[in-house]
Amino acid sequence: MSDQPVLAPIYNELMAEFPQQIEIESRPGFKGVIVNSSALVDVVTYLHDKKGYDYLSNLTAVDDYPEDQLEVIYHLFKSTGGEIIEFKVFTKRDEPVVPSLYSIYRGADFQEREVWDMFGIKFAGHPDLRRLLLWEGFEGHPLRKDWKEPFYEEDIKPYKNRWPEGRGERIENRNPFKDNVQYPRDFDPKIYEPEADQSVYKLLQSQIPQDTGDLKVEQLVVNIGPQHPSTHGVFRMAAVLEGEKVLALKPVIGYLHRNHEKIGERNTFLQNMPYTDRLDYLSSMSNNFGYAITVEKLLGIQPPERAEFLRVMMAELTRIASHSMAIGFLLNDLGAFFTPSLYALEERELILDIFESVAGSRMMCNYFRFGGVVRDITEDDFNKVKYMVEERLPRKIDDLDRYLTENEIVKMRCQGVGVLTAEEAINYSASGPSLRASGVPYDIRKVDPYSIYDRLEFDVCYQNHGDVYDRYLVRLAEIRQSLRILKQVIKQIPDGPIQTGKVQYAVRVPPGEAYGRVEGPRGELGYYVVSDGKNNPKRYHVRSPSLMSTTSLEKMCVGGKIADAVTILGAVDVVLGEVDR
Amino acid sequence: MEANQDINRPGIEIPAELRQQVTITTLERIYNWGRSNSMWPMMFGLACCAIEMICTAASRYDFSRFGMEVMRPSPRQADVMIVAGTVTKKMLPPIVRLYNQMSVPKYVIAMGSCASGGGPFKEGYNVVPGIDTYIPVDVYIAGCPPTPQGLLNGLITLQNKVKNESMKEAGWYSKGKEVEVPIPVLGPDVFDPRKMDLIYEETHKPLEIPAEDAGTEGEPQ
Numbered sequence: 001m002s003d004q005p006v007l008a009p010i011y012n013e014l015m016a017e018f019p020q021q022i023e024i025e026s027r028p029g030f031k032g033v034i035v036n037s038s039a040l041v042d043v044v045t046y047l048h049d050k051k052g053y054d055y056l057s058n059l060t061a062v063d064d065y066p067e068d069q070l071e072v073i074y075h076l077f078k079s080t081g082g083e084i085i086e087f088k089v090f091t092k093r094d095e096p097v098v099p100s101l102y103s104i105y106r107g108a109d110f111q112e113r114e115v116w117d118m119f120g121i122k123f124a125g126h127p128d129l130r131r132l133l134l135w136e137g138f139e140g141h142p143l144r145k146d147w148k149e150p151f152y153e154e155d156i157k158p159y160k161n162r163w164p165e166g167r168g169e170r171i172e173n174r175n176p177f178k179d180n181v182q183y184p185r186d187f188d189p190k191i192y193e194p195e196a197d198q199s200v201y202k203l204l205q206s207q208i209p210q211d212t213g214d215l216k217v218e219q220l221v222v223n224i225g226p227q228h229p230s231t232h233g234v235f236r237m238a239a240v241l242e243g244e245k246v247l248a249l250k251p252v253i254g255y256l257h258r259n260h261e262k263i264g265e266r267n268t269f270l271q272n273m274p275y276t277d278r279l280d281y282l283s284s285m286s287n288n289f290g291y292a293i294t295v296e297k298l299l300g301i302q303p304p305e306r307a308e309f310l311r312v313m314m315a316e317l318t319r320i321a322s323h324s325m326a327i328g329f330l331l332n333d334l335g336a337f338f339t340p341s342l343y344a345l346e347e348r349e350l351i352l353d354i355f356e357s358v359a360g361s362r363m364m365c366n367y368f369r370f371g372g373v374v375r376d377i378t379e380d381d382f383n384k385v386k387y388m389v390e391e392r393l394p395r396k397i398d399d400l401d402r403y404l405t406e407n408e409i410v411k412m413r414c415q416g417v418g419v420l421t422a423e424e425a426i427n428y429s430a431s432g433p434s435l436r437a438s439g440v441p442y443d444i445r446k447v448d449p450y451s452i453y454d455r456l457e458f459d460v461c462y463q464n465h466g467d468v469y470d471r472y473l474v475r476l477a478e479i480r481q482s483l484r485i486l487k488q489v490i491k492q493i494p495d496g497p498i499q500t501g502k503v504q505y506a507v508r509v510p511p512g513e514a515y516g517r518v519e520g521p522r523g524e525l526g527y528y529v530v531s532d533g534k535n536n537p538k539r540y541h542v543r544s545p546s547l548m549s550t551t552s553l554e555k556m557c558v559g560g561k562i563a564d565a566v567t568i569l570g571a572v573d574v575v576l577g578e579v580d581r
Numbered sequence: 582m583e584a585n586q587d588i589n590r591p592g593i594e595i596p597a598e599l600r601q602q603v604t605i606t607t608l609e610r611i612y613n614w615g616r617s618n619s620m621w622p623m624m625f626g627l628a629c630c631a632i633e634m635i636c637t638a639a640s641r642y643d644f645s646r647f648g649m650e651v652m653r654p655s656p657r658q659a660d661v662m663i664v665a666g667t668v669t670k671k672m673l674p675p676i677v678r679l680y681n682q683m684s685v686p687k688y689v690i691a692m693g694s695c696a697s698g699g700g701p702f703k704e705g706y707n708v709v710p711g712i713d714t715y716i717p718v719d720v721y722i723a724g725c726p727p728t729p730q731g732l733l734n735g736l737i738t739l740q741n742k743v744k745n746e747s748m749k750e751a752g753w754y755s756k757g758k759e760v761e762v763p764i765p766v767l768g769p770d771v772f773d774p775r776k777m778d779l780i781y782e783e784t785h786k787p788l789e790i791p792a793e794d795a796g797t798e799g800e801p802q
Contacts, residue, residue: 134707135671139769142706149706150770172710176783180670180699180710181770187784189777192768226675229624229654233631234672255672256628259705266704275701281629338639345639363629363726577628580669 008083010051018043025088029298029512029531032086040089040099044074048104052078053085055442056105056429058515058526058543059112061119065145068093070121073528074101075515075543079426079440081447086515091121093144100126107429110551118143118261130199133254133580137195139184142262149262150175150182156536157266200238200250207248208240217242222562226255230333230566233576237553237569241562249557249565251550253579260581264540269295269507269531270370272540277364279542280578282325285318285355286520288368293450294516294527295370298509301500307372308452309493313385314358314367315518316482316489320393321351322521323433323475323482326573327400330472333570334413340404347396350388357381370507372499382490389486397479405476414469418556418568421466428552431545432523433474434572438466444519458485468571506535513539522546522573542581546574588614609748616660616686617743618648620736623659625679628666630693630726637729644733647740656682661739663732664718667695667702668709670771674764680716681761685753688719688743690735697721715773716762 007024011033015022021039025032035043047053058075072089089098100123101108112123113132120141123129130136140147151171153159161169172178183189201221208219225236234255240248260279264272276291277284289311296302303311328344352362358381359365359374367374377385404410420430425438435442443460445453461477463470509531517526523545530539549572556572557565588606589595595603626634637644638652653659656679668676680689691712694700699710712718719742722735748754763774772780 135767137768149704151704151706151710153704171704177776177779179714179773179776180703180706180708181772183772183780183784184769185784187769187780189766189768189772189774189780192766192772194766194768226672227625227654227679234627254707255669255675256667257669257671257707258628258667258702259707263702263705278629278701281632341635342640345636346641349636349639349641362728363632 008085010083010085013051014043014047017046022087027511029510031513032088035087035089037089037091037098041101041104043087044076044101044104047076047085052080054426055079056101056107056111057084057517057524058528058541059101059108059115060528060539060541060543061115061121061143062530062539063093063119063143063145065093070096070119072098072115072121075526075528077448079442081442084448084515096121097124098122099124102126105429106427106555107548107551110547114547117141120144128203130203131254133257135254136199142259143265149259150180155266156534157268157271200252204238204240204248204250209247219247224565225252231569232329232574235550235569235574235576235579237557237565239557239562239565244561244563246557246560246562246565249554251553253547253550253576256576256580258577258581260542261540265537267537268535269509269537270505272537273368274364274366276542277366278577279544279581280520280522280525280546280575281363282575283318283322283521284363284365285314285367286322286518286525288365289315289451290516290518290520290525290527292368292370293518294514294529295507295509297514297516298512298529298531299370299507300510301371303372303500304497305494306376306496307498307500309489310373310377310498311368312451312453312456313377313486313489313493314355314365314373316485317351317354317385317388319482319521320479321348323479324348324397324400326521326570327404327472327475330468330567330570330573331404331410333566334410336409340400343396343400343403347393350392354381354384354388357384369499369503371501372497376498385486386490389483389490393483394480397476397483401476405473410472411469413564413567414472414571415465415467417468417560417564418571419465419467420552420556424552424555425466428555429548430523430552431548432520433471433478434549434552435523436460436462437470437474439464444517444524448517450516450518456485456488458482468567471571471573509533509537517543520545522575522578523549542578544578544581546572546576546578547581549574550579612748613744613746617740619651619660620647620649620688620740620743621651621653621658621660622649623656623662623679623683624652624654625662626665627668627672628695630665630696633726633729634663634665634692634732637732642729642733644736647733647736649736656680657684659683660686661688661690661736663690663692664696664712665692667700668712669707670709670765671707671767673709673715673771674767676712677715677762677764681764685759686751688739689716690720690722690739691718692722692732692735693727694723694725697723700725709771715765 021036023034053076055077057077062071070091076085117131220241222239225231226234236252238250276287279287324344328341331340356362359367420438422439425435441460441462458481461474511533513530515528526543528541529537532538556568590606593605691697696712702708703710720735720739724731765771
């Protein structure tokens with residue numbers, strides 16, 4: 001704990017430019033600066049236009065209850081790579097208002113709506129500040145510290161009634177409704193009129209361009225989802241169609257909102273690890289990775305060399321499994337029902353076998369620990385990985401390539417569909433394959449290397465058209481690069497311990513904050529963790545790449561055909577567990 | 582020994598030379614045999630468990646071996662609804678609506694701990710602690726997520742249940758037994774129209790406890 005934190009030069013420039021408006025964050029363990037709410041838009045415009053901070057990575061809030069203060073935290077990066085800039089805005093709890101960054105970064109759209117939903121902070125200037133994950137009419141803002149869920153027991157786990165000598169009472173029995181519900185006083189269900197969906201339809205109607213021609217065409221409101229085979233889960237697109245053309249489209253999400261962050265704040269640090277598995281359930285190892293390195297930043301520890309190699313090995317295997325599944329299901333969405341997916345799933349199954357053998361579970365691996373991994377890989381499993389990487393997978397990926405890449409239908413359906421230019425992709429905070437397909441070679445493994453990626457040789461894959469076809473090509477190329485990384489890992493992996501220090505179940509995390517990010521299969525997976533020195537995190541936020549990708553969905557779909565909207569969603573490859581958390 | 586052992590009525594001897602050609606059975610047996618070997622699941626996934634459901638449908642585990650390969654995206658054509666994943670309050674009304682839209686005979690499998698009882702997310706404010714609080718469930722499958730073998734076991738359990746059903750007692754042949762489940766409404770919190778009176782009673786109860794404690798849940802009754 002140094003008393004004088006070393007400030008990056010950009011902060012000094014900011015202080016010189018806006019002397020009255022900026023303060024240095026002085027709490028130990030915390031970084032960045034505090035910006036005066038009234039100057040926020042000026043400061044951000046300056047950073048965006050003059051300093052090249054064009055990528056809004058993360059926007060979230062923290063409740064400082066019982067102090068009368070809410071913080072909004074911003075993490076900005078340059079799309080050309082380089083240092084992070086982090087700043088906060090403080091606002092009062094009873095009437096929280098912060099200027100919106102919607103006009104500068106469109107990527108702020110959903111993030112600000114989420115903060116409004118969860119904390120009740122109003123963003124002045126946001127054109128569409130509706131609830132994002134819950135429904136209109138929900139009572140309260142759940143991530144505020146004084147808001148308690150119906151099954152509330154205690155602030156911190158493990159709960160007393162789960163101790164062996166405890167009462168062992170079921171929480172349902174204490175709730176008057178015998179269910180996970182609570183209602184405000186004087187709520188009368190008989191006269192209640194739900195308003196949940198009306199706001200979406202009103203908004204859609206307002207966005208339709210006025211008729212200019214004299215031919216009268218009927219418009220149709222269509223809801224795709226939440227139960228629809230092409231939406232990859234419980235995702236809903238409310239669209240207005242004119243014939244087959246999409247006039248307006250709004251994604252409606254939250255159907256899988258599992259309160260990851262509220263539960264995460266009740267859990268101890270280590271208890272969150274298995275929950276991260278269930279975020280993006282196609283790539284649990286990458287999720288573990290992101291959370292582990294974030295908490296390690298707070299703890300100030302470094303895993304041993306062998307653990308680092310094992311981590312990278314698992315993360316890259318996950319990427320291969322996830323990308324091949326994404327390719328398979330993109331073809332599903334194109335109408336090639338299930339056959340290409342079967343090819344992809346076959347390889348995925350073999351990778352999952354390795355995971356099951358190493359970590360104990362096929363999908364929910366829970367393999368990483370702070371300062372290492374939970375167990376070592378056996379000789380047998382190592383040989384399996386070796387076989388997969390050196391013999392089987394390259395052959396199978398070439399097969400997939402041969403079957404699909406030059407396929408005429410694939411080309412016709414994918415080329416020129418769902419185009420996102422480089423500027424748009426950056427502005428919408430797209431990440432991962434979506435961003436790289438638009439011609440921005442931004443890969444966190446290269447621009448902000450973590451673990452041992454700076455020592456491994458690989459290329460950043462990118463394409464220039466930004467359409468569905470290019471996203472497919474980027475994924476295919478990334479599988480090949482992952483194989484290249486894995487070959488090096490297999491050659492270089494040293495012997496040694498797999499855990500720093502002794503195994504601990506209750507880690508003591510010093511007060512402070514950390515933002516850690518990894519390049520997951522879907523893009524930048526960030527974790528923002530605040531500790532106040534207790535057993536559980538004070539704030540635990542997941543910056544999910546899938547949520548950011550849905551921000552740009554509207555932009556990609558409007559003007560196209562409705563059948564293409566399905567393709568675009570398939571190419572963006574959202575995982576709903578991560579979108580809604 | 583015989584291929585049609587499943588449907589043969591025990592106790593009736595068939596001459597040995599006819600055993601491959603002739604079977605003697607009851608209407609009920611052959612009806613249930615046919616139904617249980619053509620269970621069409623609804624193509625409907627909620628969360629992580631849906632991925633394992635897809636794996637079960639794929640070539641390695643392949644549940645078409647048991648007559649279930651026809652996944653129907655429409656509830657009108659499906660026999661069994663596999664609730665695969667966490668049921669959230671926001672998703673609850675569509676699920677109940679889908680259940681009502683399925684034609685009888687219909688079955689529900691709660692796949693995984695979330696659908697069975699809330700699982701690791703039970704305490705969440707937007708999570709329904711088990712789909713059985715709203716719709717009847719026939720088979721529960723443990724696991725988070727259950728392995729494909731687990732799902733297959735659950736489906737076979739359901740087949741066994743179907744095989745032992747009786748047409749006489751089956752609800753869908755008697756009038757007036759089928760009731761639609763009322764669709765929950767999203768209010769300040771989700772509410773079940775069947776519980777309106779209880780909710781009204783609780784929210785209009787005179788305050789007994791000091792005002793600052795009014796918000797806390799779980800006061801002893």
